[in-house]
Amino acid sequence: MLNTTAWNRLRYSLYAPVYDLVAARTFRRARRLALEAVHWRQGQRVLLVGAGTGLDLPCLPRDIEVHAIDISPVMIARLEARAERYGLDVIAATMDAARLAYPDAHFDVVVMHLVVAVMPDPEAGLREAHRVLGEDGQLCVMDKFQSDAHPAGWGRRLANMVTSFLATDITRQARPLLEGSGFVIEHDTPVMMGALFRALLARKA
Numbered sequence: 726m727l728n729t730t731a732w733n734r735l736r737y738s739l740y741a742p743v744y745d746l747v748a749a750r751t752f753r754r755a756r757r758l759a760l761e762a763v764h765w766r767q768g769q770r771v772l773l774v775g776a777g778t779g780l781d782l783p784c785l786p787r788d789i790e791v792h793a794i795d796i797s798p799v800m801i802a803r804l805e806a807r808a809e810r811y812g813l814d815v816i817a818a819t820m821d822a823a824r825l826a827y828p829d830a831h832f833d834v835v836v837m838h839l840v841v842a843v844m845p846d847p848e849a850g851l852r853e854a855h856r857v858l859g860e861d862g863q864l865c866v867m868d869k870f871q872s873d874a875h876p877a878g879w880g881r882r883l884a885n886m887v888t889s890f891l892a893t894d895i896t897r898q899a900r901p902l903l904e905g906s907g908f909v910i911e912h913d914t915p916v917m918m919g920a921l922f923r924a925l926l927a928r929k930a
Contacts, residue, residue: 730796730821730845738799744778745803748839752780752867755916756838759867759924760784762912769833774822774854775840779804782813792832794820823849830859838867841902842893851906855929864908864927867916869893873900903927 760781767788773781776793777800785791791813795801798819808815820826822837823846835854844850854864871881882896903910908927916924 730823733843733845734796738797744800745780748777749780752839752917755867755922755924756781757784758914758916759838759865759926760836762914762924762926763834763836763863763865765789766833770831771834771836772825772827772832772854772857774825774835774837774850775843776800776804776817777839779807779815781836781838782807782811782815787813789834791815792827793817794822794825796821823853825853825857827857829856830862831857832862833859834863834865836865838865839869839893841866841868841899842870842895842897847897847902848906851902851908855907858929860929862929864903864925866899866903866925866927867922868897868899869895869918869922870899871896872920873898899923899925904930 765786768790770790771785771792773791773793776795779793793804793815794817795804796819801817801819805815805817822840822844835858837854841847841850858864876898899913900910903925907930909930910925910927912926914924916922
């Protein structure tokens with residue numbers, strides 16, 4: 726199976742030098758809209774999962790404690806450089822989203838932008854997000870999803886054989902994944918390319 730943690734680490738390390746050219750402007754509005762739905766409070770402890778080069782950082786409040794992880798050490802190095810340019814104090818680490826090295830109920834907010842569709846095991850990643858969130862914690866997800874109303878057709882599944890190897894799975898459904906991992910979805914908003922990209926805000930059930 727090619728869509729493994731090792732493959733993700735390799736491909737995103739290779740993508741890192743050009744990632745901002747592709748993703749920065751393209752997803753800027755979608756990131757902002759997703760994060761605007763979060764109920765922010767001073768002093769919150771926030772975890773960015775699959776943080777990449779840190780493109781979410783400019784959209785975050787300044788009075789929170791930010792932790793950021795990514796499977797690629799090259800991405801994390803670029804995130805740390807971006808944080809320094811913005812004068813932000815970010816605690817960053819190379820880490821697998823499916824095996825978070827944090828205690829239970831450690832965070833107030835977990836942000837998962839453009840990561841659920843690329844994780845080899847999204848259920849494991851979402852269960853870990855659930856575990857590290859406090860009782861009133863919020864999960865902020867923004868990604869591409871297949872409609873929740875019906876599973877992907879054969880054409881989409883065929884295309885997914887290519888897209889999942891190169892970048893992303895295009896057959897995953899948001900509601901079954903989040904609800905199956907113990908979350909209650911409070912907001913579900915299309916943010917880009919019709920309803921392909923959605924921003925979801927959820928809490929622990």
